[in-house]
Amino acid sequence: DVKVTQSSRYLVKRTGEKVFLECVQDMDHENMFWYRQDPGLGLRLIYFSYDVKMKEKGDIPEGYSVSREKKERFSLILESASTNQTSMYLCASRTRDRALFGPGTRLLVL
């Protein structure tokens, strides 16, 4: 089965820590995405990448950066985690016709 995997399902970090969320896809997709989902705010796009080393900001990039050194891996980085970054983080990759989402990482920042 083709799939998108995320490094952790649950993560607890302290304020100020540097946090890495990893996403890997095995489908040779060029486009990959990071979203966060919060109650009442829905799914919001943080960053997306349309090729290796290529990235574009989404709607809410503040406080985040990304890295895409290899086609299959797209990393989301919280340079200095804050409590307002407590959220569910979802990664996706897509073909021209459809996106496939990972299971999500639920991050708690204390």
Add this chain to the structure above:
Amino acid sequence: DAKTTQPPSMDCAEGRAANLPCNHSTISGNEYVYWYRQIHSQGPQYIIHGLKNNETNEMASLIITEDRKSSTLILPHATLRDTAVYYCIVSPRDDKIIFGKGTRLHILP
């Protein structure tokens, strides 16, 4: 901002057809209509997409009006497992996917 308008919630009896509407009056010629759904605590799941013709697959049917300003997703025989939030998205191929608030569909036993 999302380019689509959907009712916030809908109910449907189990075994009946669920018809979920979506308005996208500002759709551009190169934009497709995509439908995804999200079951509680899971990532969104692709359902179907179309450009201007009606489409059908094993999950659902997509009816797009001739002027392309609206569409309807049809789940022909809804089951309790179809309870989810359904998102209608318009987007060119290969582009970013922006989610709106979607429609929360409740399937009633």
